[in-house]
Structure formats: C-alpha cells, structure tokens
Amino acid sequence: MDITLLVSIIVVVALLAVGGFFLVRTRRSVTPGKEETKPEVTGEPEEAAPEEDRERDAGTVGTPPAHAPPAEEAAPAPAEPAAPEIETPPPSAGRMVRLRARLARSQSSFGQGLLTLLSAKTLDEDTWEEIEDTLITADIGVTSATQIVENLRTRVKVLGTRDTEEVRGLLREELLNQIGADADRAVRTEPHSGRPAVIMVVGVNGTGKTTTTGKLARALVGDGRSVVLGAADTFRAAATEQLQTWGGRVGAPVVRKEEGADPASVAFDAVARGIEDGADTVIIDTAGRLHTKTGLMDELGKVKRVVEKKSQVDEVLLVLDATTGQNGLRQARVFAEVVNVTGIALTKLDGTAKGGIIVQVQRELGVPVKLVGLGEGPDDLAPFDPEVFVDAILG
Numbered sequence: 001m002d003i004t005l006l007v008s009i010i011v012v013v014a015l016l017a018v019g020g021f022f023l024v025r026t027r028r029s030v031t032p033g034k035e036e037t038k039p040e041v042t043g044e045p046e047e048a049a050p051e052e053d054r055e056r057d058a059g060t061v062g063t064p065p066a067h068a069p070p071a072e073e074a075a076p077a078p079a080e081p082a083a084p085e086i087e088t089p090p091p092s093a094g095r096m097v098r099l100r101a102r103l104a105r106s107q108s109s110f111g112q113g114l115l116t117l118l119s120a121k122t123l124d125e126d127t128w129e130e131i132e133d134t135l136i137t138a139d140i141g142v143t144s145a146t147q148i149v150e151n152l153r154t155r156v157k158v159l160g161t162r163d164t165e166e167v168r169g170l171l172r173e174e175l176l177n178q179i180g181a182d183a184d185r186a187v188r189t190e191p192h193s194g195r196p197a198v199i200m201v202v203g204v205n206g207t208g209k210t211t212t213t214g215k216l217a218r219a220l221v222g223d224g225r226s227v228v229l230g231a232a233d234t235f236r237a238a239a240t241e242q243l244q245t246w247g248g249r250v251g252a253p254v255v256r257k258e259e260g261a262d263p264a265s266v267a268f269d270a271v272a273r274g275i276e277d278g279a280d281t282v283i284i285d286t287a288g289r290l291h292t293k294t295g296l297m298d299e300l301g302k303v304k305r306v307v308e309k310k311s312q313v314d315e316v317l318l319v320l321d322a323t324t325g326q327n328g329l330r331q332a333r334v335f336a337e338v339v340n341v342t343g344i345a346l347t348k349l350d351g352t353a354k355g356g357i358i359v360q361v362q363r364e365l366g367v368p369v370k371l372v373g374l375g376e377g378p379d380d381l382a383p384f385d386p387e388v389f390v391d392a393i394l395g
C-alpha cells in the first residue's frame with residue numbers, strides 16, 4: 001500500500017474518532033442540565049404546554065407552579081358566610097322525665113342502699129343509724145336526715161310490716177315531704193305590664209351560669225317565647241362568645257360590650273333592648289364571683305339596682321354546682337343576702353350521687369330549686385320535678 005494512502009486513512013480515522021468523542025461529550029453535558037430544570041409533575045415548568053394549562057385549570061395536574069397564582073387567588077371571591085341555622089329546640093315540658101335515666105344513673109345507688117337497709121330482717125339501732133348516715137352522705141343535711149329516720153321508725157312500727165313495696169312507699173313520701181312537693185317552682189318568665197320578664201343568673205365561677213343561661217333561653221324559645229340575652233359577664237371574654245353562640249343557635253339577640261365594660265350598663269341595655277323589641281324574657285348572665293370577695297358581691301348588687309331603674313327583676317337564679325356540696329351551701333347564703341335569690345338552678349346533678357343537696361339548700365335558704373342541670377348537652381336542663389326526682393332515686 002502506498003504510504004500516502006495509508007497516512008490519509010489514519011488521518012481520516014483519527015478525525016472521525018475525535019469528532020465522535022466531542023459529539024458524545026456535548027450530548028452528555030446537555031442532558032444533566034435538562035434534568036435539573038425539567039419539572040416533575042410537582043416541579044416548576046419553564047412554560048406549560050397548552051394542553052397542560054387546560055389540565056391545570058381543571059385542577060388535574062399536581063401542585064401549581066410557584067409563579068402561577070395560587071388556587072385561592074384564582075378562585076372566585078368566597079361567598080358571604082352562611083347565617084347560622086336557627087334551631088328549633090324541644091319544649092321544656094316533660095324534660096325531667098326524658099332525663100330520668102340520667103338521674104337514676106347518678107342517684108339510684110343512694111336510693112337502693114336505703115331500700116336494702118329498710119328491708120333488712122331486723123331493723124335494729126345500728127341499721128337505723130346506717131340509714132341516717134346514708135342520707136347524710138347524700139348531702140341531705142343532718143336535720144332532714146334525723147327527721148326522715150324518726151318518721152320512718154314510727155311509721156314502720158305502726159304499719160307492722162316491711163313489705164318492699166310498702167317500705168318504698170313510706171320512704172318516697174318522706175323524701176317528698178323533705179323536698180316539698182307543693183313548692184312553687186315556676187321560673188318567672190312571663191312578660192307583664194307590657195314589659196319582658198327579667199331574669200338574672202348569678203353564682204360563683206364555673207358553676208355553669210353561662211351554660212344555664214343558654215340552655216334556659218333554648219328551652220324558652222322551644223316553648224314559643226322570644227328572648228333577649230345580656231352578656232354581663234364582661235370579665236371573661238369567652239363567656240360573651242359562649243353566650244353569643246347559644247343565642248345565635250336559637251335566634252335570640254345578645255346584648256354585649258367590650259371586655260371589661262361595666263356589667264351594670266350591659267344589663268341595663270339588655271333590658272332596654274328587650275323592652276324595645278317587645279320580647280317576652282330578658283336573661284342576664286353575670287360574671288362568676290367568689291362569695292368571699294366583698295367588692296365583687298357589691299358589684300352584683302349594683303347590677304341589680306341599675307337594672308331595676310329600667311324594670312323590676314322577676315327572678316334571680318342562683319346557679320349551684322351539685323358536686324360542691326357544703327361549699328355550695330355557703331355560697332348560697334352569701335348570694336341570697338346580696339341579691340335576694342328567688343330560685344336555684346342546681347347543675348351537674350348528673351355527676352354526683354349527692355342529690356340530697358336539694359333538700360339542704362332549700363331548707364337553708366327557703367328558696368326552691370327550680371331547674372336542674374343533668375348534662376352538658378344543650379337540652380340537658382329541666383324544670384325540677386320532685387316526684388320524678390324521688391322516683392329516679394328509688395329506682
């Protein structure tokens with residue numbers, strides 16, 4: 001082979017090899033760059049293909065690109081928040097019967113204990129003492145417990161029998177006597193002289209005032225009444241919100257002011273609003289206050305006096321927590337001195353077996369228990385019915 005031809009072939013092969021090498025390098029150097037910028041489904045594309053745009057508009061392509069407006073911006077302006085749905089609460093009649101099972105759950109152990117003791121073969125001194133202790137443990141109070149035992153002893157002796165049904169009947173009568181089956185327990189909610197009835201709700205912190213105010217408003221609305229609520233617990237902002245929620249659910253207007261406002265002025269305005277609206281009942285929720293704090297108790301007296309410049313106060317409901325026992329009694333005494341309590345709302349009776357507090361608090365204050373709270377549900381407040389109560393105790 002000609003040397004020139006051989007050299008030419010070598011040069012051509014060398015050129016081809018070098019060219020091929022650069023071609024491969026260039027490709028390699030482009031590919032990773034593309035990989036860095038190319039979006040994955042959730043990445044950021046340089047420019048979306050029209051098809052992709054349509055898909056994105058339809059919301060079918062993953063996360064939107066960072067430079068694209070967020071979905072919320074693109075979406076039409078949100079509609080006005082829907083007005084809360086006004087509920088139609090059930091009427092108050094027969095509530096305690098409906099809640100009897102709950103009452104039986106919390107109170108019947110005490111009733112069953114009494115019945116077992118009374119049905120014992122021999123009713124000796126020790127057994128009678130045990131009966132008295134059982135009554136005292138249920139917070140019925142020593143005076144009432146002694147009276148019940150004395151009466152039962154006499155009647156059992158006279159009757160000469162201890163048939164279970166008869167014993168049950170005797171105990172039922174004695175308990176009803178102590179509770180007072182004939183007391184006037186109606187909450188004064190009726191409008192009069194062209195004005196709404198005015199109810200003030202008072203008590204120490206956490207007893208359930210706001211909840212009871214809300215539940216009572218619901219029950220009244222359920223009975224076909226119109227109600228205005230006064231959020232005079234200006235001390236605790238959450239209480240106003242809580243009351244607003246209760247009112248909103250049943251369409252009852254709530255008169256409120258900023259946190260720390262003068263509670264007397266809120267109460268006054270609420271009554272004025274009630275009169276203006278021709279409402280049936282105005283219920284004023286007041287701040288929880290310790291009965292031991294003179295300043296706070298004076299303030300409560302002032303709230304009542306200021307309201308009375310506008311209208312008489314028909315009902316002062318003292319809310320007592322049934323689980324606090326003797327302490328509740330002490331609170332009741334002090335409140336009664338300051339604001340002339342006319343009725344008691346005994347809450348949380350579902351959480352204690354000490355239902356006997358009803359007897360004691362009425363005896364101490366001479367004021368009837370008018371309402372009982374039997375749970376946290378919106379309709380778990382009932383007008384107090386002594387017979388249903390005693391029957392729940394005795395099972």
Ligand SMILES: Nc1nc2c(ncn2[C@@H]2O[C@H](COP(=O)(O)OP(=O)(O)OP(=O)(O)O)[C@@H](O)[C@H]2O)c(=O)[nH]1
Pocket residue numbers: 203204205206207208209210211212233236239287288289346347348349350351372373374375376380
């Ligand atoms: N189990 C039960 N809980 C109740 C009852 N009544 C109220 N409560 C609960 O008691 C707690 C306190 O109720 P509120 O109404 O906030 O008490 P308040 O007296 O207004 O409280 P302050 O404004 O702090 O004085 C809440 O968790 C209520 O749900 C009842 O009858 N049974």
